[in-house]
Amino acid sequence: MELETTVGSIKLRNPLILSSGILGTSYSTLQRIYEAGMGAVVTKSIGPRARKGNPNPSIFALQEIKSVINSVGLANPGYKVFREDIEKLIENKIPTIASVFGENETEFVEVLEGLKDLHILAFELNLSCPNIEKGGTQIGTNPETVFNIVKKIRSITSSPIWVKLTPNVNNIIDIAEAAVKGGCDALVAINTLKAMVIDIDAQIPILGYKRGGLSGAAIKPIGIRYVYDLFENFGEKIPIVGVGGISRGEDIIEYLLAGANAVQIGTALGVAYPENMIKFFQMRIKKYMKEHTIEKISELVGGAHK
Amino acid sequence: MTKQTLPNTKPIMGRIIKKWEECEDTFGFLIDIPVKVKGAKPGQFIMLWIPGVDEYPIGIADFENNVLEIGVSKMGVGTEAMINKNIGDLVGIRGFYGKPFQPPNKVNHLIIGGGFGMTPLKLLTTYLLLREEKEEIHIFEGARSKNRLMYLDWFQNLHDQKKLVFHVSTDDGSYGYKGFPTVDLEDFLQKSETPSVIYAAGPERMMKVIFDIGKKYQKVIDMQMSFADRYMRCGFGLCSYCAVDPTGWRICVDGPIFNAKQIEQIEDFGNYRRIETGEKQRI
Incomplete structure (x- = not known):
């Protein structure tokens, strides 16, 4: 039995990838999570310059739906500073995917130009952050903009390009088509859902930015639906990385069956012992594969499309 | 093992029941927490939410009968906003978070x-x-x-x-x-x-x-x-x-x-x- 999987030309030791925005502020947390048994890690989204993000509260848990709402707002040190962290990861042989963002095409280009010489596993274009005023979802909901940015970046780098899609659209296929036409190597679905929590005693939204994005168990059925739709539309033409609400090994199997070649996990690792969670995920996948006499992850991919 | 004594939730609103000047630029507060909570361990902290202003970590000075004691020193906009709060006002509490001090015996x-x-x-x-x-x-x-x-x-x-x-x-x-x-x-x-x-x-x-x-x-x-x-x-x-x-x-x-x-x-x-x-x- 093998847990190895591929996303296009990329080989991973297993289908578990740390998603962007979780434990990704420093090389040290990324390395720690990789060493605990992930297949690869995605950095925090990196932009052209240092950004403070939104005021606190910017992350808290919603226990009743096993989920988290956040409005970090792409706080990051900028690519010039974060480059050092990526260099350390590469030096330590950690399969690293750099998540990058910009408020417009020019900013995306600046970041890519600044990082393209690194031997990175892939660039993940964050075209879908819901927590900023300019860029973010605005970019990721317009097929033409998505096409232009992906095409431009394709001309800059030969590294694989992954495009992270927002679920906050009428038709995700249009956006995905644009990204594929632009020349991306994989689709990552989904980013967080637009959300808000109001405290009924204080009578105001709790997040400092008021609005936020929802992640965690509550969004899993939505992610599954989008991955299923994407696989149905594209088939083997483009690899899919499934993300959204994975909190148990079973959820990973579900995403693979929907059509994902690999998955990203984030919110579920925000615990005291993420190492244990990762081991549980792996054990559960192996148990399932054994029970269903499955030898390779690829046998599961898209298996629910009958 | 870190077992959180409060489940990890959105902020729980607590009411300030006592406020005093602990020393210059520092105020002590007693905050009544409306849900049943087990004791805080020394060294743990809370995330304190001042609605509409800020949220930040604050150490726990005491916790007894569901009443939390904290001390807040004037250090910025967020702490100043807390210091300006009065008896009866509501603030949000998340926690108790983190690993505590672990004092050994015979020392x-x-x-x-x-x-x-x-x-x-x-x-x-x-x-x-x-x-x-x-x-x-x-x-x-x-x-x-x-x-x-x-x-x-x-x-x-x-x-x-x-x-x-x-x-x-x-x-x-x-x-x-x-x-x-x-x-x-x-x-x-x-x-x-x-x-x-x-x-x-x-x-x-x-x-x-x-x-x-x-x-x-x-x-x-x-x-x-x-x-x-x-x-x-x-x-x-x-x-x-x-x-x-x-x-x-x-x-x-x-x-x-x-x-x-x-x-x-x-x-x-x-x-x-x-x-x-x-x-x-x-x-």
Whole structure:
């Protein structure tokens, strides 16, 4: 039995990838999570310059739906500073995917130009952050903009390009088509859902930015639906990385069956012992594969499309 | 094992039932928490939400019968907003987060700190006084001047009752010894024969000095220090804005209390902290 999987030309030791925005502020947390048994890690989204993000509260848990709402707002040190962290990861042989963002095409280009010489596993274009005023979802909901940015970046780098899609659209296929036409190597679905929590005693939204994005168990059925739709539309033409609400090994199997070649996990690792969670995920996948006499992850991919 | 005593939730609104000026620029608050909660452990912290203003980590000074005591020093917009709150006002509480101090038995307990660091050290002192083992407790508190000493009466009173020894110092000599508490600590260590554990909280530069002193003495069998004075967003291990290099430990769940063996591995200790952008800044 093998847990190895591929996303296009990329080989991973297993289908578990740390998603962007979780434990990704420093090389040290990324390395720690990789060493605990992930297949690869995605950095925090990196932009052209240092950004403070939104005021606190910017992350808290919603226990009743096993989920988290956040409005970090792409706080990051900028690519010039974060480059050092990526260099350390590469030096330590950690399969690293750099998540990058910009408020417009020019900013995306600046970041890519600044990082393209690194031997990175892939660039993940964050075209879908819901927590900023300019860029973010605005970019990721317009097929033409998505096409232009992906095409431009394709001309800059030969590294694989992954495009992270927002679920906050009428038709995700249009956006995905644009990204594929632009020349991306994989689709990552989904980013967080637009959300808000109001405290009924204080009578105001709790997040400092008021609005936020929802992640965690509550969004899993939505992610599954989008991955299923994407696989149905594209088939083997483009690899899919499934993300959204994975909190148990079973959820990973579900995403693979929907059509994902690999998955990203984030919110579920925000615990005291993420190492244990990762081991549980792996054990559960192996148990399932054994029970269903499955030898390779690829046998599961898209298996629910009958 | 870190088992959170409150489930990890959105902020729970608590009502301020008492407020007092603890010392200059620092106020104490008692906050009534409306849900049943198990006791807080010394060294744990909460995320305090001032609705519409800010949320940040704050140490726990006491917790009894669902009433939480905290101490807030004026340090910025967020803390000032708390200081401007009054009895009856609501504030949000998340927590209790983090790993606590773990005092061993049969040692001298040397508790040293300054400023806001005294808050978790007060709960640690209460905890040690309630234990059956009766060991020596020494408090080393320092401040710029007398009017900036936190919990002065509380510690002095316990000293007078011979429940602990209060070594107090001020930079200007307006109360206790003139000088830094670290000098007092080292004087004590030179004379003492008993195995000791040092517990520290407060500005990280001070903790670094304490750590370097402690390392010189074999009788210091462990040092446990609070790193809670760092920028945090989530408080429960998700965002990593509080993480330290090169270990990748998150202050909020892998800490905020680290022991001497762990502190030795944290290269950032006393050198760098992260700011809101995730960038490292020299301490």
